[in-house]
Amino acid sequence: MSSPVLDQVRSVKVKLGLLVAISVTVASVLAAVGATGSVPVWLSVPVTVALALGVTQLLAVGMTSPLREMTAAARVMARGDYSGRVTATSSDEVGELARAFNRMAEDLAAVDRQRRELVANVSHELRTPLAALCAVLENLVDGVAEPDPVTLRTALDQAERLTALASDLLDLARVDAGETQLSTTQVPVLELLERAVAEAEVSGREVGYDVRVLPPGLTVPADLARLHQLVANLLDNASRHSPTGAVVRITAQGNATGWRLEVADEGPGIPIADRDRVFERFGTLGEAEGGGGTGLGLAIARWVTELHGGTIHFVEPEPRSTGARVRVELPHHPVHKKVQEPVMTKPADSPPPTAPIAPTPPAAAAVARAPESGLDMLFGSFWPDARVPGKVRAVLYCLAVGLLAGIILPFRDLGIGTFVLLVAAGGVILRFSVNRRSRFTQACAVLCLLLASTVAVRDAEWIAILCLFAGGAVCMAALVNGRTLPAFVLAGIAWPLAGLRGLPWLGRSLQAVTGLKASAAALRTVVLSVLGVLVFGLLFASADAVFAKWAGAIVPDLEFDSFVLRAFLTVAVGGVVLAATYLGLNPPKVEPAAGTVRPVARRYEWLAPVLLVVAVFVVFLAAQVTASFGGHAYLKRITGLTYAEYVHQGFGQLTVATALTLLVVWAAARKAPRTTAADVAWLRGSLGLLCVLTLVVVASALYRMHVYQEAYGFTQLRLLVDVFEGWLGLLVLGVMVAGLTLRANWLPRAALLSGAGLLFLLGAINPDAWIAQHNVDRYADTGKVDWPFLQGLSDDAVPVLNKLPADAAGCALKGHDVSDDDWLEWNLGRHRAQSILKTVPKDGVCPGRTS
Template identity: 50%
Template sequence: MAPRRDRPLDGIGSVKVKFGVLVGLSIVAAALVSEIGDRAGVPPWLTVPVTVAAALAVTQWLARGMTSPLREMTHAAARMATGDYSTRVTATSADEVGTLARAFNTMAVDLATADQQRRELVATVSHELRTPLAAQRALLENLVDGVVRPDDAALGSALAQSERLSDLVADLLDLSRLDGGATTLALGPVVVADLVDSAVAEARIARDVRFVTTVSPGLVVRGDAARLAQVVVNLLDNAARHSPAGGEVAVRAGEQPAGEWFLEVDDDGPGIPPERAQQVFSRYWTADEGGGTGLGLAIARWICELHGGSIAALPPLADGRGARVRVVLPRDPQPPATADPEEPTMTAPASPAVPGPPARPPLPDPLPQPLPRPLPRPLPAGDGARAARTTLTESIFGVLWPEEGPRTAPLQLFGALAVGTFAAAVLPERPLGLGLLLVLLLGGALVLRSSVRRARPWTLFSAFLCLGLGSLVVLRAAEWLAVLGMLVAAVLVTTALTGARRLVPMVAAAAAWVLAAVRGLPLLGRTLTATSSHRLLWPVLRTAAVSLAALVVFGGLFASGDAIFGSWVAALMPDLAWDSLILRSFVLVVVAGVVLTGCYVALNPPRVERLGLPEPRPVARPWEWLVPVGGVVVVLAAFVTAQASATWGGHDYVRRVTGLSYADYVHQGFGQLTVATALTLATVAVAVRKAPRATPRDRLLLRLVLGALCLLTLVVVASALFRMSVYQQAFGYTVLRVLVDAFELWLGLVVVLVMVAGWRWSAAWLPRAALASGAAFLLAIGLANPEAWVARQNIERYEETGKIDTHYLATLGPDATPAIVEGLPASLARCAVGVPDGARTGDLLSWNLGRERAAGLTPAGGADRTGCP
């Protein structure tokens, strides 16, 4: 079978070589894409995902078909367990997997043939047994009732029926020995003339035909006399049964060169069609007339092969009448290898060990009226059924992320490509602004449209918060604020798409967006396969791509070779340097990939709620958790006491005890207090898992201790905020300090939420409430314009103390420019206003409210730091 075009490695004859080529080309593709991005100046945060995507794409393309035969074999084996042998494996590769697949198909054919033969045997034996048994029963009933007298004729009829049953049982026993290979040959001299005369005499009794024999005089051979007699009897019985009444059966035997002899039987029957010449020697095969079990010729073939000879159906004679069967045997056969003398069984077939060429596997034996194949049993709903349809990605992700979405997703695929193309056109070479907001809205709308949970309240609320966070890219010029907003929005999106409610599932949901790049490959492959069969779509896309490439190549050549033509091209086309094209290509891949993976999570969300911490194992004695948590409470109480003494004692007390100024004292421990607040929340979580809650007394004790711990933690939060306020008044305000203040305040809010959850004795809503409050905090900070607020606070401090850090104010973005220009004298404003970034504020897609308000507010003389404090 020729390798398929969509499986490029099928022609390689070794799995190890395939894996080597696969790894090597993937590394080459990744290195090439990384080098192109580096030389074009593409930032690493764009280069790395595109490099990984290129390596995965090459791997997926080259690996197509490498493991599919194994998955097909797993499915086919599961079907075979239900009685369905019709499934075949696609074997196109030349390696070990392809060889295994072809061997599997051969085994499936053999099993199907054996199953067909078994069913035909049951049908045939049932038919054969029914007639003599019915006749015997009728005869016996007549004898019992006195209808028939037990004379010689009646007893002869009963004897004939009994002999028929005996013949059938003998055939079945011979077949059993044939399958088990347990029969050996008793070799000795055999006079062929006597062998033929004896068989003819036996056949002449039951058949009204004339037998004509021709045997070479004095022909003596070595063989098993009983088995050879069985061959001749079966051949004569078969010929007589198919000959008309009064017909003639010719038997000839003689010598052949090379130490062989032959036996040929001809009859006057309808003959054997050439296409059935091999089938007649198959087990259970019967013609349309004549009856029989279909075992006689099969047994004859077995005996001939056991002697090292052969049997075949010859073409008819010139007159076209009758069947001709010829047996060729060695005159002195070698004894075959002996087999296990135990009685063989019908269910353990084995090929007889005989010298000479092995027998061909029998062709399927059709019945004149084939029996209907029973319907296969359904696969069991368990590991076997799951294994039958397991793919590589499902084996990696398991039951946490099964394939339950649609078979194809063309809308999501082409929608993601459209969003990526739009992003590649509007984002590069522009600052954050309206263009980015449009990209976020388009991608978010596509993901929300694909979500199976789009109508749920939490999804709608998350979409509202994401819309607010996304609007910060046009309201504020601070890039750090836009990045934080998009990160929080991503967590909101994944939580809404997966329905995560607890902390561990929320973390897993966030990771699912990245892992969807691997988990969604089967859906992407099916979608590409389905769309590639479209009669119009891909020809149009292919034609457009080829046309665009031709225009770029020839247009670039003529534009560089002729100045006038080049000016026309420059007037019609934007500046598309190679670096710009590469950057835009990277943006297209990254944005389209992010949107496409988000759509996959929306279409087929993982079961993240199955993840979680192990079941809590509360301690047996309350003091085991009460002592460590009580120690933390005592430490916090001591800290609160120290803070109270510092507050009541004032600056002199702090300096006398510590030797530090009050500003240095409050700055010393802010970071530690923030960490202590976070650790307190972790302590509460651990105590809830370890403390026993079986009795009302246990629950009351837990509430009291953890409530005291949370109240003291709120005092720590207040102390930290107070310390930062004093420090900023002394040393100035910065955006980082404001963000740390906001983070500490949010931790305090989480502590309050924990207290509410403990009071209600229900915390299922707590993780989502914490996430929503954090997103709301960030949105409020963005709307409050933190850089402008910091600038105003520093200006107010300057008015009170005469101290100002113009170097730091110059690092603030355009959001702070109006506050600086309005609040400081022009001489200081020139020092405090940052250097303009040269953004094209006239471009609608780069429009941003912060930059728009800052435009034109640069002090007279521009930003000049000469002589600045």
């Protein structure tokens, strides 16, 4: 897609200067508008950069596309295909080079076509009379036929036909602009057909011929030589594709407007989709009914027919018949047309066009439309463009999601409006994903929906944000249909890169808008609809206070700062959804190439490190048992730590050790040989023992965290690491199952889905309420609690904190206020807390001591 403005500039240097100036201006204006509208930096910077890059891409593509097209066309030309052309619309040096390239390619193509088509036509035209002449002479030499006048006349006819054909071919070589003169005489049709059949019979093909002419004395005005050429080609084609013993039927019949010639055979016939292509030179079927020949016989037949002002085409065979049936319609008085000669093309010395080149053949058009762009070279085989067709609907849907985000998100807390936005975005992405029918993708879609629902159910932003990040990771894995951990990582990286990789697809989508027949009507409908809603909405809002209140709940505030923020959010969210949509339409090749893993030569090379790790685990567990049976006094005497300090000290290290154990198991399983039963037994035994010890370590880590929380209180971070450690234990169980079956290809997907599922379950149990309940229970048992921490919990914990004594409840609820949410901010956690906060005084004195 080129820029009409820059196409008029006659200098590449000036174009580059304008390009830089426009991009800098766009970026500066957007940055200034964002700063004036108080748009956060984290939002304004990426949107500004993205839009500036988009403007640069749109303006620069027309400058570089001719060079890429020339590169692609030159590569094809080096292989002998001269059909490639370059789109040349600009007036600068690159445009002049492109037009010169097109002229050169046109000249080379003309010379090459003349050479190839002359050889092919000469071979085709000389083949039939030569075969007939050879057959007659062989019969004479072998004594099969006597040299009577009839036989000699047939041989002489073939020799004369050879002479006439050679003369015709020389005439054709001198034809200018493909025009040939007709020599019209009255031709007896029956005599013409019988003579053509006699020549066809000497070719030796074992078929019969049935000639019918109505009326028998039918004569028509035509060029005898050309008409004979037409009939001979049709008979040659029909006899070649007829089975042995079949009959070729030739029918000629006069009518009010002219006369009709039909040739029908009993061969396999021609599919309806190919009936037009068989008349093309060097057609894909060669000759009719599936191959053979040079592909010129029917092309010459069509040329002769059109010279006489007639038509030729294949029709359905007679009822209860098979084969091909070609029909020629010729007028009573031939109308000499200027027909493109099947042998010749435009002379090489014709003046080349200076305007943009006319449409090229399909192969050439493919070369011209699909050059290797800079993005293709950048992403290479990892992410080919695949010429994904432009989808206007996808762009419009993503824009609608962006507009919805601009209406819902600003100045609102997470709630049902955010959930609706997430569902709309996910629906658009899934709608255009090529993997949407995959069971894994469908399972991920359901899990993403569950994770998104937390924003409408829980007021705790920390769990809602974690669920949203987990949903994004699951969504990306689903779009690429990944199966391995590297695939999941690459999918996450590909999401932001899709904004760059998808620029050519976005350009094709925007170009497709101009091809929509109903685009003008649709645009007019939208404009009139919006205008009608605005006019009548403003009138009714000014006339009725209730209507104005309802409208205010739906229509966002459009002050300048608000408008700028909403505009930036529209572009950002719409762009993110559009990038994910392209990722689903054209996912990259994220799965690593299947390489051959070479196991170690000797068993001890992998077994010794694993057994040493097992020994370390055994010693560690022995220390754990000693500390447990020795009691607090023993622990204090040996380490100088209290038991709570002791268990807190090692939790993080145990979590890391669990994760590293999974890495050790993976490496050992890859390098261990499995050629004998003993190899498999050692693999299962050693890694199974290591996994069992790892489960004991997981249990120890969870117990340590439980003791620490009982001593120092429960928090969100401590609960989250508990869940993470439990997830690692679940992965260890999965590894043990994979070790028993020696099949682990299901494990990465199971790990992803189980991790995201655990986050959803964590949100489902209402974590802030759970934490508040345990801290309340601890306060009841010990009298110790961290009041500032309780005051910082979300509204999800309000029903639990309200169970405290009046003064304590008033203290714990000091950080909670009655909110004035609209329906788009509705949230189950906040909704349940509102009735309590309206009745509980929040000026109580915090009792007890903080701990």
